[in-house]
Amino acid sequence: MFTAIFGSVELGIIYAIMALGVYLTFRILDFPDLTVDGSFVTGAATAAAMITLGYNPLLATAVAILVGFIAGCCTGLLHTKGKINALLSGILMMIALYSINLRIMGTTTEAATRPNIPLLNTDSIFSMFGAFWTTLPIDESFKNMLSGFISGAVPATVGTLVLVIIITFAIKFIADWFLKTELGLAIRATGDNKRMIRSFSANTDNYIILGLGLSNALVAFSGALVAQYTKAADVSMGVGMIVIGLASVIIGEAIFGTKTIVRTTLAVVFGAIIYRIVLAIALRIEWLDAGDLKLITAIIVILALILPQFMSKLKEKKRKAKRKQQFEASMKEG
Template structure:
C-alpha cells in the first residue's frame, strides 16, 4: 500500500509540470487549449527518438520542451492570425500532432528500458551518494527498513525540479510580459486599447504552456520507460482536474498560492485515482471514468458549499434585521408608554 501511494505521489509531481502548463492556458489566458493531448506526446516522442539516437537525455528533454513550445505557438497563430475559434484551434492542432508524433517516432511505440535516460542517470547518481543505504539503516533500526522506495532519488530530484519551475512561473507572471498575459486573459479589449500586441502575447503564452506540457511528457516517457502515441489521451482533463482540485483545497487568491494549488492538486488527483482503483469492483480500464467523476465532484461540490454558505449568510442577516426591528419596536412602545 505504501509503495503504491508513494508511486502516486512521485508520478503526481511529474504530472504537476503539465498541470502548470494547463493552468497558464486555462486560467491565465482563459484559453481552453486542447493542444495538450498532442503536445504531451510530442515532448515524449522527441525525447525518446533523440535518446535512442544517442543524444544526451538532458538535451533530448530540452528538445522535447522546444517541440512543445512550437506546437503551442502554432495553436496561437491559428487562433490569432487565422481567426479560428480557440477550442477549434486546439482540436485542429491536436489532430495534426497525432500524425506529426507518428512521423517523429516512425512507429507507435519506442521502448526506453535498455537506454540511458534522465531517470537512470538520477538513480545512478543518487546511489553513488549512498543516501539510500543511510536511510535504510536509520529506518531499519525502527522496524521500517522495507519502506525505502527504489526510486527515492527520482522523487527527490523531480520534486526539486517541479518547485523550481513553479518558482520560475511565479516570477515570470510578475514581470511586465507576465502581467500583460494576465491582463489579456482578463480583458483582451482593454489591453488592445493600450496599443499592446495581444496576438503576440497569446502566441507566447500558449507556447510556454505547451512547453511545460511537453517537458512533462518527456519526463513521463523516461519514467515509464517508453513513449507511446496514445499516452496523451485525456491529458487536458487530468490537467484541469489538478487545477480544479487544487483550487478547491488551497484556493487561488494569489499567483504563488494558485501555482502551489496546482502542484498539490496534481498529487491529490493521483492519490485519489490510486485509492479508487483499489476498490474491488473498479478496474484499470475505469481510470477515465474515475477522472470524469473526480472533475465533476471538484466542479460541483465547491459551488454547493458556496451556495450553502450564501444561504447561511442570508438567514443570519435576516435574523439580525428581525432582531433589530423588534428592538426598535420595543423602544417605540416604551417611548409611547412614557408619554
Template sequence: MSLIAFLGAVEIGLLFGLVALGVFISFRILNFPDLTVDGSLPLGAGVAATCIVGGWNPYLGTLLAFFAGCAAGLVTAWLNVKLKILHLLASILTMIALFSINLRVMGRPNIALLGEDTVFTPFEGLGLPFYWMNPLVLLVVVILAKIALDRFLLSEVGLAMRATGANQRMARAQGINTGRMTLMGIALSNGLVAFAGALFAQLQGGADITMGVGVIVIGLAAVILGEAVMSTRTIILATIACVVGSIIYRLFVSLALNADFIGLQAQDLKLITAVLVVAAMTLPGMRRKLRIKKITAGQGVRK
C-alpha cells in the same frame, strides 16, 4: 493503500502537476481553450525517447522535447492569431496533425527505453529505492518550474499576458501586443506539457503514440480540484493549487482503484475522472450556497 502505491500516486501527481501548470496558462491566464496538449505530451515523449535511443544526452533530449512542445503551441496560436481560426478549432487541428508528426518523429507507434540512460539515472547512485527517489527528484523539478513560472507571470511581460487573457480590448488600448502574448503563452503552455511527457516516458520506460489521450481532462481536473480546495487569490497560490490538485486527483484515483469493496477496475479510470471533475466543479457552488445560508441565518437571529 500500500506505501509504494501512495508514493507512486504522488509521483504521477507531481509529473502531471507540470501538465496542470501548462493548462493553467492557457485556460486561466489566457482564457484560451487549448486541446493541443493531447498531442504535445506524446510529442515531448517521442522526441526525448528518440534522442535517447539515438545515443543523445538525455538532458539534451528533454530540453529538445520542451522546445518541440513550444513549436506545437506556436502553430495553434498562429492559426488563431494570424489566420483567425477559432481557438478551440485551431487546437483541434494541431492536435490531429500532431498524431502524424509524432509517428514521423518516433518512426513507429512506441519506443522502449529499457536499459537506456535517462535523466533519473545519475540519482540511482544515491542509494535510495526508486519509489522514494523518483518522487523526490520530481518534487525538485516541479518546485523549480513553479518558481520560474511565478517569476515570469509576475514580471512585466507576465502582467501583459495576464491582461491579454483578462480583457484583450483593454490590453490593446494599453499598447500590449495581444497576438504576441497569445503566441508566447500557448507556446510556453505546450512546452511545459511536452517537458512532462519527456519525463513521463523516461519514468515509464518508453514512449507510446497514444499516451496523450485524455491529458487535457486530467490537466483541467487538477486545476479545478486545486481551485476547489484552496485559495487562488494570488499567482503564487494559484500555481501551488495546480500541483496540489494534480496530486489529490491521482490519490483519489489510486484510492478508488485500490478499494476492493467499491468494485472499480482499471478500465473505470475515465469514469472516475469524470466523477472527480463533476465533483470539483460543483463543490465551490455548494460551498457558496452554504456560506450564504449561514449569513442569512445569522441575520435572521439578529433580527
C-alpha cells in the same frame, strides 16, 4: 496501499508540470487549448526517440521542450494569424500532432511510423540523478537506511523523488516570477481584457502565441519526464490529458483557493498530486478496473466543479439565517 499512494504522489508531481501548462492557457490566457493531448505525446516521443538513438537524456528532454514550444506557437499562429476559432485551432493541431508523433517515433526504426518506444534498457534523467545521489557527501549509514526504507516500501528510488520535487517546484517558482514581470503581466492582462491591452497599442497576438508556446513547452516537458519515468512512450498516452490537467487545476483551486499567483500555482501542484492519489485509491476498489479510468476522471472533475458551488450556497444560506436571527433579536429588544 502505501506503495500505490507513494507512487501516485511521485507521478502526480511530474503531472503537476503539465497542469501548470494547462493553468497558463485556461486561467491566465483564457484560451481553451486542446493541443495538450498532442504536445504531451510529442514531448514523450521526442525524448524517447533521441534517448533510443543514443543522445544524452538531458539533451533529449531539452529538445522535447523546444518541440512542445513550437507546437504551442503553431496553435497560436492558427488562431491569431489564421483567424481560426481558439477551440478549433487546438483540435487541428492535436490531430496534426498525432501523425507527427508517429513519425517522430518512427525515426528509431526502418518503418516510417511507430506507435510506441520502450525504454527498458536505456539511461534517463532519473537514472542519472540516482547515480548522482550515491555520490553525495551524506553519511553512508543514513543513506543506506533511507534507501533501504524507500526500496522496501515504494516502487521508486530516493533520487527520483528528490529530482521530481526539485524540478516541479523550480518551475512553479519560475512561473510565479515570470507572471509578475512586465511581459507576464501583459500576458495576464491579455487573458483578462484583450480590448484594453490593444488600446495601449500592445500586440496581443504575440502575447497569445508566446503564452501558448510556454504552456505546451511545459506539457511536453511533463510528457518527456513521464516517458522516462514509466520507461515507455506511446502514441495514445496523451488521450484525455487536457481533462487530467483541468481536474488538477480545479481540484487545487477548490481546496487551496486563488487569492494570489503564488498560492494558485501551489494549488495547481497539490491539485495534481491529490488527483493521482484519489485515482489510485479509486482503482483499488474491487468492482473498478483500469478500463474505468476515464469514467473516474470525469466523476472527479464533476465533483470538483459542483462541490465548491454547493458549499458556497450552503455558507450563504447559513449567513442569511444568522442575519435573520440577529434582526429578529434586535426587533424583540427594540
